[in-house]
Amino acid sequence: xxxxxxxxxxxxxxxxxxxxxxxxxxxxxxxxxxxxxxxxxxxxxxxxxxxxxxxxxxxxxxxxxxxxxxxxxxxxxxxxxxxxxxxxxxxxxxxxxxxxxxxxxxxxxxxxxxxxxxxxxxxxxxxxxxxxxxxxxxxxxxxxxxxxxxxxxxxxxxxxxxxxxxxxxxxxxxxxxxxxxxx
Numbered sequence: 683x684x685x686x687x688x689x690x691x692x693x694x695x696x697x698x699x700x701x702x703x704x705x706x707x708x709x710x711x712x713x714x715x716x717x718x719x720x721x722x723x724x725x726x727x728x729x730x731x732x733x734x735x736x737x738x739x740x741x742x743x744x745x746x747x748x749x750x751x752x753x754x755x756x757x758x759x760x761x762x763x764x765x766x767x768x769x770x771x772x773x774x775x776x777x778x779x780x781x782x783x784x785x786x787x788x789x790x791x792x793x794x795x796x797x798x799x800x801x802x803x804x805x806x807x808x809x810x811x812x813x814x815x816x817x818x819x820x821x822x823x824x825x826x827x828x829x830x831x832x833x834x835x836x837x838x839x840x841x842x843x844x845x846x847x848x849x850x851x852x853x854x855x856x857x858x859x860x861x862x863x864x865x
Contacts, residue, residue, distance in 0.1 A: 691781050697802050698826055706837050708794040713841045715788035721845065721854035722784030722852030730846040731775040737765040737842050744834055747803075748820075748827040752810035760803045763778060768796055 721729060743763035750756035771792060778784060 693805055693809055696713060697805055698830060701798050701802050702830060705795060705798040706833065707727055707834045709838050711791045712788060712795060713845065715785060715791065718783045718847060719785065719788075721782065722729045725778045725854050726781075727846065728848040729778050729781075730842070730849045732770055732777065733842050735845060736767050736770045736774070737839055739763045739770065743767075743799060743803070744831060745789065747806060748831060750819055751814070751818045752806075752812040753817050754777070754812055757803075757807055757812065761807070762801050764803055767799060779809045803825075804861055807815070 716729075740763065743760050746756045746759035746763070750759070775784065775792070
């Protein structure tokens with residue numbers, strides 16, 4: 683457990699065991715909001731593809747943070763990832779707004795999902811501003827780093843994939859249904 687003599691370790695622990703789990707909880711709430719507003723029959727697979735793209739940007743961010751040594755290149759990847767994630771979230775909401783209801787809870791959750799990665803990257807940059815410019819892979823990844831990557835894939839990635847498959851099935855089922863006869 684970090685002590686007050688190790689404030690950098692305390693901040694890293696806060697990122698890993700405070701901000702990151704909070705982001706996962708927000709993502710879980712977002713997933714449940716999508717189910718509750720019947721994403722499969724409203725905004726459909728297009729919104730789900732946007733969610734997968736957002737997942738990919740944050741996977742790149744985590745990969746840079748956990749697998750690369752602090753360098754200008756690593757922080758460049760993280761900053762571009764945050765900007766891309768935020769941009770995709772704007773496109774996602776703009777696309778979705780006219781197709782399904784985005785509840786107050788979902789809007790609230792989106793705020794956390796956008797701000798938490800920004801705060802995490804800012805804290806990392808303050809703690810580990812690089813002395814080097816060239817990218818390099820870490821010699822060893824902390825066991826907690828592998829746990830973060832694994833939980834991100836399982837806890838964040840699997841619901842996104844489930845949503846994508848479900849929305850494609852629902853869209854295909856809708857296209858296969860015969861249109862009602864008009865009189």
